[in-house]
Amino acid sequence: MNIPALQPRTPTAAMLAVLGGVAMLSGLLVVLAAQLTAPLIAENQRHAIERALVRVIPGAVTFRRYRIVEGGLAPARKEGDDTLYAGYDAQGRLLGIAARAAAQGYADMIYLLYGYDPRCQCIRGIQVLKMAETPGLGDRIMKDHAFLKNFESLDARLDPSGESLLNPIVTVKHGAKRNPWEIDAISGATISSRAVGKALNRSARKLLPAIHPLLQRIRRLREAQR
Amino acid sequence: MSRQRDDRLTWETFSEGLWRENPVFVMLLGMCPVLAVTNSAINALAMGLATTFVLVASGLLVSLLARYIPRQVRIATYIVIIATFVTLIDYAIQAISLDLYNALGAFIQLIVVNCIILGRAEAYASRNRPLKAVVNAAGMGAGFTFALLCLGGVRELLGAGSLFGVNLFGPAFQPWVVMVLPPGGFLVLGAWLLLFDWLKQRSAEVAPSPRGETANGR
Amino acid sequence: MAADSLSFIFLNTVLANNFVLAMFLGLCPFLGVSGKLETALPMGLATTFVMLVSSLCAYGINLALVALHIEFLRLIAYIALIASAVQLVEMALKRYSPTLFRALGIYLPLITTNCAILGLALFQTFKGYDFAQSLVYALGAGVGFTLAIVLMAGLREKLALSRLPSVSQGAALSLMLGGLLSLAFMGFAGLGGGH
Numbered sequence: 001m002n003i004p005a006l007q008p009r010t011p012t013a014a015m016l017a018v019l020g021g022v023a024m025l026s027g028l029l030v031v032l033a034a035q036l037t038a039p040l041i042a043e044n045q046r047h048a049i050e051r052a053l054v055r056v057i058p059g060a061v062t063f064r065r066y067r068i069v070e071g072g073l074a075p076a077r078k079e080g081d082d083t084l085y086a087g088y089d090a091q092g093r094l095l096g097i098a099a100r101a102a103a104q105g106y107a108d109m110i111y112l113l114y115g116y117d118p119r120c121q122c123i124r125g126i127q128v129l130k131m132a133e134t135p136g137l138g139d140r141i142m143k144d145h146a147f148l149k150n151f152e153s154l155d156a157r158l159d160p161s162g163e164s165l166l167n168p169i170v171t172v173k174h175g176a177k178r179n180p181w182e183i184d185a186i187s188g189a190t191i192s193s194r195a196v197g198k199a200l201n202r203s204a205r206k207l208l209p210a211i212h213p214l215l216q217r218i219r220r221l222r223e224a225q226r
Numbered sequence: 227m228s229r230q231r232d233d234r235l236t237w238e239t240f241s242e243g244l245w246r247e248n249p250v251f252v253m254l255l256g257m258c259p260v261l262a263v264t265n266s267a268i269n270a271l272a273m274g275l276a277t278t279f280v281l282v283a284s285g286l287l288v289s290l291l292a293r294y295i296p297r298q299v300r301i302a303t304y305i306v307i308i309a310t311f312v313t314l315i316d317y318a319i320q321a322i323s324l325d326l327y328n329a330l331g332a333f334i335q336l337i338v339v340n341c342i343i344l345g346r347a348e349a350y351a352s353r354n355r356p357l358k359a360v361v362n363a364a365g366m367g368a369g370f371t372f373a374l375l376c377l378g379g380v381r382e383l384l385g386a387g388s389l390f391g392v393n394l395f396g397p398a399f400q401p402w403v404v405m406v407l408p409p410g411g412f413l414v415l416g417a418w419l420l421l422f423d424w425l426k427q428r429s430a431e432v433a434p435s436p437r438g439e440t441a442n443g444r
Numbered sequence: 445m446a447a448d449s450l451s452f453i454f455l456n457t458v459l460a461n462n463f464v465l466a467m468f469l470g471l472c473p474f475l476g477v478s479g480k481l482e483t484a485l486p487m488g489l490a491t492t493f494v495m496l497v498s499s500l501c502a503y504g505i506n507l508a509l510v511a512l513h514i515e516f517l518r519l520i521a522y523i524a525l526i527a528s529a530v531q532l533v534e535m536a537l538k539r540y541s542p543t544l545f546r547a548l549g550i551y552l553p554l555i556t557t558n559c560a561i562l563g564l565a566l567f568q569t570f571k572g573y574d575f576a577q578s579l580v581y582a583l584g585a586g587v588g589f590t591l592a593i594v595l596m597a598g599l600r601e602k603l604a605l606s607r608l609p610s611v612s613q614g615a616a617l618s619l620m621l622g623g624l625l626s627l628a629f630m631g632f633a634g635l636g637g638g639h
Contacts, residue, residue, distance in 0.1 A: 015299045022291070022303050026310035026520065033314045034516040040321035048324050107461070108331075109571070130328045135266040136386025136406050188403065254615050257475065258559045262468035305527065309520040316519070332566045335519050339559040341472065408466045409630065412623030419616035427610070 056115030060087025270378025278367025457584030492586025
């Protein structure tokens with residue numbers, strides 16, 4: 001057990017054997033762990049998305065995943081950053097579309113899921129998927145009731161040409177909200193609040209003009225599926 | 227402690243990591259996770275437990291394998307062993323709770339370069355019986371977790387007015403926001419160290435000076 | 445500035461998200477080697493150098509791991525890579541630039557266990573940076589580290605001359621100073637989430 005101070009030189013073969021053996025052992029353990037936990041992790045991620053989906057498309061019971069492809073929508077099999085989720089009520093009517101948005105927050109990127117309601121042309125809810133904002137400060141963007149109220153009906157109408165938003169979504173200083181497309185920042189967490197506005201504006205500006213002409217198809221697609 | 231080479235398990239085997247050789251407060255090791263993830267008590271606890279797991283598991287394996295590992299490649303071997311267990315715990319946390327995983331971020335993987343673990347593998351586990359190595363590693367882990375909780379608790383209490391997410395002071399409390407921000411980490415750990423140094427100095431002085439009335443305002 | 449433009453990444457890593465003062469990476473050398481300016485600066489430069497090299501290698505290795513679908517070996521691969529990168533840098537310096545080696549040599553082994561290096565490799569992977577972004581990120585991290593450790597050394601050199609209560613000398617004092625520096629750097633925080 002005790003290593004003598006003056007050891008005869010270890011042959012290279014022995015060193016290689018030990019290193020190789022340890023590497024094999026660790027490889028085996030890691031692969032085993034990855035295999036064992038993979039279904040659990042996938043389940044967790046699916047669960048997290050589903051939990052967020054019911055919040056951002058209130059009332060929806062069934063969801064379908066889509067992806068925007070050249071000139072239309074295609075059902076998406078895998079989850080990705082560009083995945084769209086269409087939420088339907090029990091009668092199969094389209095209630096809303098959810099998509100991901102992201103922006104640089106205070107500490108790191110903030111990843112959001114937001115729900116868009118085509119009937120009112122407004123955003124109906126946001127959920128933070130991932131962030132590293134400071135607990136008790138920046139992380140209030142996912143808990144603060146007054147802040148979340150901003151997104152119960154956030155104006156995201158398209159301009160007459162249908163190519164861009166009528167009013168860009170912006171975050172304004174706490175207490176300065178005057179218009180339905182403005183987000184009232186949390187005082188003390190302005191940077192995180194702004195990041196949310198930026199993420200929404202950037203994503204909505206691109207997504208909504210693209211999705212609007214296609215909405216009819218998802219409504220119909222759903223009916224065809226039934 | 228270091229001189230005697232007997233295999234007896236004593237309370238001391240476990241407790242030295244808790245207090246006398248506390249990895250954070252006394253040995254000042256593994257500072258990065260100590261400051262980075264302690265902005266709330268729950269993160270601190272999770273990080274402490276994850277580190278304890280890696281300490282214990284790698285301690286056991288190193289102790290079992292020590293006699294077969296040639297000296298020249300021992301550090302490389304230890305690092306591979308440690309990295310393996312860190313990857314395991316990384317997957318485990320991801321499988322247990324995604325929220326926790328997101329909160330701790332890359333700092334779980336950074337357990338690999340926590341000097342406490344490599345230090346213990348080299349200085350203790352490789353020279354002691356598996357059982358003893360495990361008990362000592364558990365003690366070190368407990369000491370590390372204790373230190374993280376000391377920091378995380380104070381920072382969350384002052385910075386957010388809550389503990390483990392439970393609000394304690396009610397809405398009237400004006401939080402010291404800076405405590406949960408990076409500077410708070412430095413300041414709170416500095417304050418803890420001051421306290422410990424002061425206690426140590428006072429117990430060293432015992433009789434001579436009347437009382438430990440040193441300038442210790444903050 | 446877009447969040448992924450090179451100038452933004454650089455400024456953000458040097459100032460707003462400084463590796464030492466905001467992300468708590470590389471604290472051991474920050475507390476340990478910041479006693480004197482003349483050692484702090486070479487330490488910072490050596491770290492920057494190793495960061496650039498290992499960021500490059502990590503980028504390549506990650507491509508290979510992803511191509512082979514063995515991402516679960518990432519951590520083990522990175523740590524092995526950093527250890528060997530440090531070794532290589534040491535050998536190359538010794539061979540081609542003995543003067544530089546004499547100046548930086550003793551710091552290199554310390555860098556292997558510097559979590560800033562592994563942190564850099566992991567973060568650039570998580571953020572999905574491309575080749576140029578990774579390099580700029582590494583440069584920013586190195587410059588930020590150097591800046592922090594040099595500032596700290598300057599403060600500590602001044603304080604070494606002043607009278608302090610005996611309890612507050614040592615690590616506690618360094619941490620308090622680190623806290624003040626970190627507080628000062630918080631002023632840059634708006635850079636990340638501004639307009």
